[in-house]
Amino acid sequence: MEYVHRELAGTLERALEVMPVVVLTGMRQVGKSTMLVNEEAFRSRPYFTLDDYANMKAARENPAAFLDTAEGMIIDEAQRVREIFLAVKRVVDRGRRPGMFLLSGSANTALLRGVTESLAGRAIYLQLPPMSRREIAGATGSTPFIVSFLREPGTPRRKEVKVVTDAEVLAGGLPPVALGEAGDPALWFTGYEQTYLERDLRDIASVENILGFRDLMKLAALRTAQLLNISGLGRDAHLEAKTAARYLGWMEATYVIRRIQPFLRNKASRVKKSPKLFISDSGMACHLADCRDLSDNPMKGALYETYVLQNIIAIIEREIPPGRVYYWQTQQGREVDFVVELGKDILAIEVKAGEGWSRRDLAGLSEFLSLTPGCRAAVIAHNGEEAAKLGDRMWAIPLGMLLS
Numbered sequence: 001m002e003y004v005h006r007e008l009a010g011t012l013e014r015a016l017e018v019m020p021v022v023v024l025t026g027m028r029q030v031g032k033s034t035m036l037v038n039e040e041a042f043r044s045r046p047y048f049t050l051d052d053y054a055n056m057k058a059a060r061e062n063p064a065a066f067l068d069t070a071e072g073m074i075i076d077e078a079q080r081v082r083e084i085f086l087a088v089k090r091v092v093d094r095g096r097r098p099g100m101f102l103l104s105g106s107a108n109t110a111l112l113r114g115v116t117e118s119l120a121g122r123a124i125y126l127q128l129p130p131m132s133r134r135e136i137a138g139a140t141g142s143t144p145f146i147v148s149f150l151r152e153p154g155t156p157r158r159k160e161v162k163v164v165t166d167a168e169v170l171a172g173g174l175p176p177v178a179l180g181e182a183g184d185p186a187l188w189f190t191g192y193e194q195t196y197l198e199r200d201l202r203d204i205a206s207v208e209n210i211l212g213f214r215d216l217m218k219l220a221a222l223r224t225a226q227l228l229n230i231s232g233l234g235r236d237a238h239l240e241a242k243t244a245a246r247y248l249g250w251m252e253a254t255y256v257i258r259r260i261q262p263f264l265r266n267k268a269s270r271v272k273k274s275p276k277l278f279i280s281d282s283g284m285a286c287h288l289a290d291c292r293d294l295s296d297n298p299m300k301g302a303l304y305e306t307y308v309l310q311n312i313i314a315i316i317e318r319e320i321p322p323g324r325v326y327y328w329q330t331q332q333g334r335e336v337d338f339v340v341e342l343g344k345d346i347l348a349i350e351v352k353a354g355e356g357w358s359r360r361d362l363a364g365l366s367e368f369l370s371l372t373p374g375c376r377a378a379v380i381a382h383n384g385e386e387a388a389k390l391g392d393r394m395w396a397i398p399l400g401m402l403l404s
Contacts, residue, residue, distance in 0.1 A: 172283020
């Protein structure tokens with residue numbers, strides 16, 4: 001199948017022009033190795049994977065000699081040989097220059113430990129998210145709508161908008177499923193889950209209760225897009241709170257889950273301060289929650305929100321410096337699904353899985369705008385086809401347009 005361009009490749013290329021070491025990470029099967037091998041910007045770099053036994057043995061027995069193999073090398077699955085990080089540090093310190101090494105790997109804990117202990121001040125760390133709607137459609141040539149809208153908010157020109165479908169949310173952004181390469185997505189996700197439990201966890205942790213871990217992972221999927229309650233999750237999985245917290249930490253370290261922090265920098269005096277929990281990929285969330293049809297599913301709104309988040313992250317993390325995403329919710333129940341911060345610009349987004357909305361759906365956005373003078377715009381993101389201005393700094397924008 002023809003390779004699909006990933007937007008983070010440009011960010012990686014720019015980082016390599018400045019930093020001696022660039023570290024790429026992300027969840028299993030998100031397409032890191034495929035990108036490094038196929039992107040034009042990296043084809044001139046010698047590629048080595050430590051998944052290969054011969055490479056791993058050479059790197060472990062004599063890391064200095066291994067690094068002398070080629071200039072500007074890519075080392076994939078770098079976390080498999082911890083000694084490599086100190087060896088990279090020594091090479092960099094002998095003659096620091098941009099683009100010396102591009103390291104990649106999936107197990108965040110081992111990779112980050114090597115970077116923080118040996119490469120502090122010498123490396124920048126970038127994460128490849130699941131594929132975005134822009135990437136899947138091959139529409140990465142234009143500036144993302146969110147970026148251009150934040151620069152100059154206004155009612156966009158009318159154009160054809162492709163609504164987000166349930167099938168897209170069910171597929172998510174992991175390339176084998178998102179690009180239709182997996183013949184049976186349900187079977188593929190089952191294999192992914194088994195490999196994750198049997199290999200990735202073994203690499204970073206010793207899980208004493210694998211059944212409890214699996215139950216917690218499925219319960220987390222059932223609570224995607226909700227405030228994180230570790231004690232409640234642990235209780236439902238029959239785990240102690242401290243064990244549940246440790247297991248969730250491992251899920252986060254391997255990018256299965258993501259925590260979104262609350263936005264606290266406005267005049268609101270009483271806001272929720274617990275993070276929001278999300279499964280990193282909507283397809284994986286649907287699989288773990290056993291959702292195969294979203295038409296009348298009570299989780300439809302949460303799964304659409306999960307899909308929108310992974311797309312927003314794919315868009316704003318291509319920027320340098322990367323943008324950030326928060327949520328906002330008051331103790332009185334006013335809320336905004338996502339607060340996107342790009343530089344000094346702030347955008348508030350409320351997500352609707354359907355094409356309609358009511359004035360009540362705008363209440364949280366209105367209050368957020370009144371309490372946040374620095375917010376450039378507030379958007380009710382609906383799954384219809386028409387954009388409209390609703391008031392001062394407030395617009396209705398189709399989801400298909402927002403994620404374009």
